[in-house]
Amino acid sequence: MKRVISRLAIFLAFLLLPRLAAALEIQNIPNDAGIELWLVEDHANPIISVAFGVKGGTAYDPPGKEGLAELASGLFDEGAGELDSAAFQKQLNDRGIDFRFSAGQDDFTGDLRFLSQDREVAANLLSLALTQPRFDAEPLERIRNGLLIEIAQGAGDPGYIAGRNLDQMLLDGHPYGRPGNGTTESVSKLTAADLKDFVARRFVRARLHVAIVGDIDATAARAWAQQAFGKLPETADLPDLPPLTPSAKGGARVVDFAAPQATILFAQPGITRSDPDFFAAYLANYSLGGGGFSSRLMTEVREKRGLVYGIGSDLWTMDAGGLIAGQFETDPDKVVEAIRIVRAEWARMAAEGPSAEELENARTYLIGYYPRNFTSTMKTAQALRGLQLEALGIDYVERRQKEIAAVTAADVRRVAARLLDAAQLSFIVVGPAAQIPLDGAEVVKPAAQN
């Protein structure tokens, strides 16, 4: 009966597909600025969402200038052209224009949402911010102060401490292994000149991807993009990231930290989004730890033994390499048992792969989930920008479901065996070391300076 339900669900997901694609109607808009521009028209509400991005996130910060992208992300609404910080923000606030930037590891992205009647103002403000940012002393020091406090807070946050130790154990020497927020020392030294250099090098039309969704037609969208991005330089040098080869040595480290509960991070080398085995790996991980309550880790560690509130694992796919990583929290005296179970489940999935039922559940999840990426204009714009930045192509929305349906059980077993290796798994435990008798683990103090 379960098989029948699963096959029915796949069938329904296929029925869904043409409707979703039709509802989306992604238009590729050629434009004089030469940027990749996609549009989905939706006139239900007088709202327009714009999501754009460039290669050039925190991993591209020059050595010694860690935190540059993160600091910049807080300063684009703090004054540009003739408008100082207060004047610029009044323009945004009076019209309720959402105007946010964020620095990922690979990509630097921006999200704008505004009423369609305000589209001219929004395009002009964005153009000013990207071509004539002021980086005045008052906002620069204010935003820098906030970032320095966030860095200091990280030193007291078990999750952040675990993440920094994971960087050291698995990513040492690669740009991904540096702290994206920077350090107190690097952030303190960043200048307005560094920020202007950041804008000039990273915001170029050749690397720019833009998705517009909402109450606007193709002609107006083309004009909007020209107005917002037409004055950006065509291109500039940006060195490629070196390929990532995460450490496969495995092992365990306990970071001694006074807290009633221990935070545990675990990881091993993974794959990139462009790997032809990506969907097979996704399906294997879904059964192992990606699938919420239905995953083996959740079943074994939470449901059967009550050791944790939650546990999961995920594929961390970056441009230059990947990890398979997971996290949980538990009482210090339960850490050893929980880790033993994670290792055992890891080895079992590598040896056997998922059962036929687990695989079908993972597959129908992955197919059925997709329309949920498009439930608002901003979510839709962000999803399309993601496809652009991953170079997946404008036909991906239609292609994707067929590719997932085509993955065989043998593919998933092969990829689980290729990828998952309990011996490569590293564990970082942040908690009171005296109460955590983990065999063979090195015990360290938290670093004084992140």
Next chain:
Amino acid sequence: MRHRFRFRPAAQVAGLFLSFLVALPAAPAQAQIFEAEEFTLANGLQVVVVPNHLSPVVVQAVAYKAGAADGLPAKNGIAHFLEHLMFKGTQKLAPGQFSMEVDKRGGSDNAYTTQDVTIYHQEIAKEHLDLVMGMEADRMVNLTLTDPIVLPERDVILQERLGRIDNEPGARLNEAMNAALYLNHPYRLPVIGWRHEIERYTTADAIAFYDRFYAPNNAVLVVGGDVTVEEVRKLAEKHFGPIAAHAPVVRERLQEPAPAAARRLTLADERVRQPYLLRRYLAPSLRQAEAAASADAAARAEPYALIVLGEILGGGSAGRLYRHMVVDQKSALSAGAGFDGKSYDLDTFTFYATPRQGGDMAAMEQALDAEIAAILKDGVAAEELAEAKQRLQIDAIKARDSIGGPTFLVAEALAKGRKLADVQAWPERIAAVTQEDVVEAARKYLRAENSVTGILLPKAPQEASQ
């Protein structure tokens, strides 16, 4: 208290202030804008449909008119305990099967408990609405609870409490502030419960709460997304229609006396890196004002005046506190205020401020007090009132661009006994707020004896000798 857990790569650190800000002046709603339609089944189940056709997806929310504040004082947190147990199976579904059926179709399901309501919700492709509504109706009446299923869940809740409260100095301060601010009302107790009471929960406690509150005439069903009223009516009749109504439940809670003195709490912990100050003043909720409105028309305007005041003071970078304290005086790293008004009983008007690195907390608090005093003395200018109301109206339009947002907003409001027409009237009631309304409400409620102040401080590690 979110029940379920789905792993996300922890890309961002320290969301405390982010989540706090999001929790303040939540996006307002106008049901007319949402084009919501309502009907009631013969057994008393209220149903609302909020159409949105961007993607072939629906969100279903079933809200029960029962929260932590409706439980037993001696075993506080039973509402949240039962919320966990609602995923443990019925006569038809095995434990955990509800979530698995949703998961394997690409949907998500979860639940949360507040002081006033318990809400169960799913987001899923529209063709599965029949299935999830059937399962939701099933567990309204057919829940199967036995000791082997129920008792291990206490450990899960103890872990949840450890992670979310005991391990988080800010959450512990918040618990202490509630206990100090509310002298008598059950809002003084934590939604998740105290550790020593969680350890004593029994299967009978959970069943008693379930039997008392879980019934069609004590619940609201809201479906948002790519559906029509006709489709929802057909499915609701099919799944919920056969369930019999219970005897009506009347909410009777202990009420607050007139407060006598301002309260002040300090919590120092070596894990705190960012100190902050929170101050909360008791103020009437929208529901209370609407209940009083027939007798007192002025009372109805008060919460709206406080929402507008919250926007004037704390409306992001446009707010007075940010412009004065953060940008001009540099007495704070961040500062804000807001009023939500969505509680069933007495709500709180909240101020917060965080000092700059090495900043002076006392000077920061003086600057905050000066801002409050300026409002009480001089009121607000016509222009800033108009700008704040304009920003709130734009927020209301933007709130339409979502399936879940309007669905939860309507579900919570109706489960707190508010009428859809009152939710609908939000923009016009905001528009009607005058300068006099704002200053009068501020003078009435921003009084010291009506408040609690909480201060979170770092503590040097050597002081915490263990």
